[in-house]
Amino acid sequence: MLAPRIVKLLQAALTEYPDWEIIAAVALERKSWPEMGLTIRAHEIIDNLQRQYFPKEFQAIAYNENPLG
Secondary structure, X not given: OOOHHHXXXXXXXXXXXXXXXXXXXEOOOOOOOOOEXXXXXXXXXXXXXXXXXXXXXXXXXXXOOOOXX
């Protein structure tokens, strides 16, 4: 769900709705992780992910703010 391609598609879907946002929270029932997630808006992505908790292969994921980029 948090794959950069999916996040970009969600962001692009918001271009006609500049006042809307999508909040994607990371919540795992069996892990005691702090609150974290993404706020996706047409013009920006606010990244509050704490990657040190992720497996190594997911720690380098980055999000381009340009919905067409």
